[in-house]
Amino acid sequence: MRIGIRVIVPLLILGIAVAIFYTVPLILHSLGLKSTSTTTSVLYYVQVATYVIIGLWIVSSIADVIRIIIQNQVGNRAIAIANSLKYLGYIVVILFVLIPLGISSSTLIAESTFTGLIIGLALQPVLANFFAGLLIMLTGYIGVGDKVRIISTQIPFLPAQSPGYKYFSADFIEHGYKGTVVDIDLFYSRVILESLRELRVPNIVLLNSSILEYTSKYSEEQIFNVRVEFPLSAVDINSLEELVREELRDFNITEGPFINEQSDKDHVIVLVRLKVSINVDWRYEKSKALKKLLRLRQELINKNQQKPESQPKA
Numbered sequence: 001m002r003i004g005i006r007v008i009v010p011l012l013i014l015g016i017a018v019a020i021f022y023t024v025p026l027i028l029h030s031l032g033l034k035s036t037s038t039t040t041s042v043l044y045y046v047q048v049a050t051y052v053i054i055g056l057w058i059v060s061s062i063a064d065v066i067r068i069i070i071q072n073q074v075g076n077r078a079i080a081i082a083n084s085l086k087y088l089g090y091i092v093v094i095l096f097v098l099i100p101l102g103i104s105s106s107t108l109i110a111e112s113t114f115t116g117l118i119i120g121l122a123l124q125p126v127l128a129n130f131f132a133g134l135l136i137m138l139t140g141y142i143g144v145g146d147k148v149r150i151i152s153t154q155i156p157f158l159p160a161q162s163p164g165y166k167y168f169s170a171d172f173i174e175h176g177y178k179g180t181v182v183d184i185d186l187f188y189s190r191v192i193l194e195s196l197r198e199l200r201v202p203n204i205v206l207l208n209s210s211i212l213e214y215t216s217k218y219s220e221e222q223i224f225n226v227r228v229e230f231p232l233s234a235v236d237i238n239s240l241e242e243l244v245r246e247e248l249r250d251f252n253i254t255e256g257p258f259i260n261e262q263s264d265k266d267h268v269i270v271l272v273r274l275k276v277s278i279n280v281d282w283r284y285e286k287s288k289a290l291k292k293l294l295r296l297r298q299e300l301i302n303k304n305q306q307k308p309e310s311q312p313k314a
Contacts, residue, residue: 059089132203133186151176152209224282228293234304
């Protein structure tokens with residue numbers, strides 16, 4: 001179906017162009033413009049526009065075919081590769097259409113310099129995004145399929161301030177928007193957030209942002225913290241760290257356990273740092289570790305409650 005459309009549309013454009021070639025002289029004649037030079041000039045620009053449109057459509061179709069072919073080999077990066085080839089093809093089409101039609105390279109450069117100056121001043125934000133998109137695609141600043149967090153003052157982000165217990169176990173709050181890059185265009189990029197909403201970021205903002213990469217090729221592991229509060233009345237401070245270590249013997253402990261701090265006069269907080277592979281969901285591992293430590297906490301409390309009360313002295 002899509003291949004048929006790709007073939008039909010250029011033919012339709014060509015048919016419209018041919019129709020225009022025959023109708024333009026009649027329209028100009030009815031308007032009283034009988035000059036041959038005027039008719040030739042109008043037909044010339046129609047010819048240029050037709051060739052450009054058909055050329056751009058062909059380049060776009062070829063880029064889509066290339067994306068489909070290499071999708072299985074390179075995954076999501078096929079989108080960025082196809083986009084790069086498509087925009088490069090656009091430039092080639094414009095050059096190959098204009099120069100053979102009688103526009104010399106010197107004339108093209110001279111006219112484009114003046115025109116570019118005017119357009120550049122008027123479309124400065126657009127051009128900034130255009131060249132930022134080129135830099136992002138060429139340098140690999142981010143890539144399609146990367147799981148990232150965008151940290152930028154130009155994209156307002158305010159984490160919840162209350163209730164305070166929401167961040168009890170967090171070392172720090174990561175500002176910004178976290179998601180997966182799904183497309184990089186020449187003017188803006190698309191990121192699917194964890195909420196499955198689409199965030200569109202102008203490329204110039206993206207290029208000026210700090211990117212927290214969750215799938216870095218330079219690190220195959222990730223570390224997360226687990227904290228649990230224990231009542232002083234139910235634990236032996238001297239053996240608490242060893243009990244926690246034994247409870248988490250099936251996990252990869254990189255640091256700790258430590259008695260991290262005293263939350264109040266009746267409780268202490270034990271901290272342990274665990275390490276997992278970058279491909280593992282650390283939240284699932286943290287959930288398992290927390291369950292074990294919370295069961296240990298409850299066992300110690302129950303054991304303390306079952307102790308017989310000391311007999312009063314006579």
